[in-house]
Amino acid sequence: MTPPQTISERLLDSEARIRTAIRDAVANLSVLENQVPSIQSIAEHLIAAIRGGGKVMFCGNGGSAADAQHLAAELEGRFLLDRAPLPAMALTVNTSSLTAIANDFGYDEVFARQVRGIGRRGDVLVGISTSGNSANVVAALEAAREGGIVTIGLVGAGGGRMEPLCDLCLKVPSAATPRIQEMHILVGHIVCDIVERTLA
Numbered sequence: 001m002t003p004p005q006t007i008s009e010r011l012l013d014s015e016a017r018i019r020t021a022i023r024d025a026v027a028n029l030s031v032l033e034n035q036v037p038s039i040q041s042i043a044e045h046l047i048a049a050i051r052g053g054g055k056v057m058f059c060g061n062g063g064s065a066a067d068a069q070h071l072a073a074e075l076e077g078r079f080l081l082d083r084a085p086l087p088a089m090a091l092t093v094n095t096s097s098l099t100a101i102a103n104d105f106g107y108d109e110v111f112a113r114q115v116r117g118i119g120r121r122g123d124v125l126v127g128i129s130t131s132g133n134s135a136n137v138v139a140a141l142e143a144a145r146e147g148g149i150v151t152i153g154l155v156g157a158g159g160g161r162m163e164p165l166c167d168l169c170l171k172v173p174s175a176a177t178p179r180i181q182e183m184h185i186l187v188g189h190i191v192c193d194i195v196e197r198t199l200a
Contacts, residue, residue: 025182028173028182032172032187041168045152046191050086051199054124058090058092059137060128061134063130064137064184065090067154068092081200113143121147122148122149126152129153130156133161150167
C-alpha cells in the first residue's frame with residue numbers, strides 16, 4: 001500500500017497542476033488568436049440582429065448556463081460603456097418555464113420550446129456547450145433553424161452535434177471542460193465589447 005502524501009508533496013503536486021493549467025490556457029489563447037475572423041463575424045451577426053429589431057438569445061447547461069446568463073447580462077445592462085440596454089436574454093433563468101417544459105415535454109425541450117415561443121426570424125441564438133452534444137442545446141438550434149433564426153455555437157474541439165446546425169461555430173481546441181469554458185467567456189466578452197462599441 002502506498003503511504004499517503006505529505007503536505008509538502010501535496011503542495012508540490014498542486015504547484016505542478018497550477019503550472020499545467022496556466023500553460024494549457026496560454027496554449028488555447030494562442031490558437032484562439034487564429035479565430036479572430038470568426039469572433040468578429042459573431043459580433044457582426046449580433047449587431048445585425050439588434051439593428052434589425054431582433055434579439056439575442058443564449059442557452060447552455062451548468063457552467064455554460066452561467067456563461068449564457070453572464071453574457072446576456074452584459075448586453076442588457078452594460079459591458080464597459082453607459083448606453084441604452086440591448087435586447088438579450090438567457091433561456092436558462094425562468095425556473096417555472098424550465099420545470100414546466102421539462103415535466104411536460106422532457107428536459108431536451110427546455111430551450112427549444114422557448115425558442116419556438118419567443119424566437120423570431122432575424123433573431124440570433126447562441127448555444128454554448130463544451131462537448132457540442134448537449135441534447136437540449138442541439139434541439140434549440142434545430143428549432144431556431146426552422147424559424148429562420150441565426151445560429152451560433154460556442155463549443156469544444158470536436159464541434160459535436162451542434163456544429164452542422166450552426167451558421168457559425170467557434171471551436172475551442174481543447175477537450176478539458178474548464179479550459180473550454182475559460183475561452184468561451186473570453187470570446188463572449190470580446191463580442192460584447194465590439195457589439196457595445198458599435199451600437200452605443
